[in-house]
Amino acid sequence: MEVYFDNSSTTRPFNEVIDEVSLGMREFYGNPSSLHNLGLRSERKLKECREMLARTINAVESEIYFNSGGSEGNNLVLKGVLKSGSHLITTPFEHASILNTIKKLEDNNVKVTYLKINEDGKVDLEHLKESITKETVLISVMHVNNEIGVVQDLDAISQIVKENSNRAKFHVDAVQSYGKFQIDAKKLNIDFLTVSAHKFHGPKGVGFIYIRRPNTLNPLIEGGSQEFGIRAGTQNIPGIMGMSLAAKIVNAAIKENYEKVFEIKNRFIEKLKEIDDIKINSPLNEKFSPYILNVSFRGVRGEVLLHFLEESGIYVSTGSACSSKEREKIGGSYVLKTLGLTQDEISGGIRFSFSEENKEEEVDYVIEILSKGLTFLRRIKK
């Protein structure tokens, strides 16, 4: 039996998406920038995809820019908005493409405030309010945290930004949430939103960024005038077509899928009661995404447990790699520390991340192998 519980790392593309990508390569090979009919056909296809994606977040077609995915989107926003002397507010547990980009920008005299995190993993809204100054030009927040799945209250954050600054822009890293949660860019007053296709059964290497009009960003890549001058380079039509179809499928079933994975997480947590000496770091409530279940298994190292599970065809991620100092530096386990976990609990952390394709039987199988593995690995005390 193969159980894929690592859907926050990436997802298996839908079969329809694979066919769509293949169709894109076969039928839409014309360059959308070409003047002839074949080019026009591709350009129309792109427009169609753009419109479809725009509808999913209540935006308009000209606010959707295709790119290579989440990291590129995050880089574009930070580098495009922050200039020497400007002020950024963000959280300490953002994705590496945010945190490492900030490090570079700080050398260039960009000021950064990392928001305090409450015990439940949410940003301290009071601190946000106090931190906004006249120099604040950007607030960047990850909607759903990739490690434990805390869901930030975008509505409240947006409200505070709006009330306290008429200058600051609001960026949402929606890589883990797009297609899983309803996002209304207009209602939430979002200026930038980054999305990556492979997190919702689309192809890898493609994504989009929503930029509220009028666009004032500078491009990362100079060249032709594709993507309204924001991103030079011939568009990846097959990838974009695959992404659009995947987006269409998941967005049509947000509620249904949510319930499905909610049941899976529920069953998992119920079954975990059979196992001793664990700590559930992302309980089943509205503060956490049902797509992510982070559990600490005391007395073992996550990485070792991961390798044990893979032998039975079970694929998961570690909460934080025990050898990886780098990860600690970029704040990977910051959120776990904030939640009051001990060192032992952090190093024994495993992230199970679900998709609507997972089945409840899979949970039973994983629990069975888990308890076998823990008996084996806990033979020695360490």
Added chain:
Amino acid sequence: MKELILVKYAPEIFLKGLNRGKFERKLRDNIGKKLEGIKVEFIHDSGRYFIRTEEIEESIKRISKVFGVLEVCRVREVEIDFNSIKEVALEKVKSATGKTFKITTNRANKKFELNSMEVSQKVGAYVLTNYEGDISVDVKKPDILINIEIRNNYAYVWSTQDATKAVAGLPYGMNGSTMLMLSGGIDSPVAGYLMAKRGVEVSCVYYHSHPYTSERAKDKVKDLAKILAQYTEKINLYIVPFTDIQMEIINKCREDELTIIMRRFMMRIACVLAEKYGINSVCTGESIGQVASQTMDGLIVSDDCSDRPAFRPLIAMDKTDIMEIARNIGTYETSILPYEDCCTIFVPKHPKTNPKLDAIRKEEEKLNIDELIQKSIENIEVVAF
């Protein structure tokens, strides 16, 4: 006028007395094997070895990695005619970089009308008059050294700047065989390389502790074996499951003796495999004092389990020197990939640095050594590169 490759053998080969022929044949065979897939013609002309081929660049790249080869040069094959020789010599000086030159001649063909001194002088004079620019002769330390060899069928001309330094050493396979304990770190591939360089045939053994070490760690060891195999012939890598042995040691033995007892098991298994596959010796990348288990006492205690010579070619080398060799042979980048078993579970907090043989032997009585070894060897995986 054609280009050939001149292969210079390591001078050590010529000191082998009656065995010289054997060494030379082996070396030529080894070069032949390395050039598999390339059309080549071997030319042996009174102590000089030339190779004629269309694919000169690739051939030079490969030959320079054959142990026993000192240097490989691109040479010009010229008709035995003084005018042609001096023209090519001038060309060679022109295409080299430097302000001073020297011509040196070797005349094996005694029928040629000029002797070697005369050839050098006349060619030198010709170069001086016809070179456009600033150039002079320096017989002691020339920037450009042009070699002219006049042999029976052809003359050969080359500049020392056309030479590629090769690995030297002795022909692979001339000096017995060894079972190298390959760990995935920086040292062991270097140890294997040094043994291979002295003509010793290398096989490798790797101890795998799934799930404590990952598949990626195993892949990394395979990659290292593959890099080593560029210098040797086919290399067999024996992957030994080691988790059960480690668990048994952890369960039954003193914590501060875990590492040394583990190393004794590795030594024993390497010897058992060597015996099974007819390999003469074992080899490790240990260097005295580098880590807690590589102390004099530690080495003595692990040697106790070896029934054949255990070679440690890095024993007296500094880490920085080992790293430099690793960089040169191309294993360094792979060795430092962070797939090392991240788990410190098998590393005691305070390992014994001065283990005593009797005490360790006594501690090991708690274990069923033969059975443990037998079991792990039954599940061995063999990969060839």
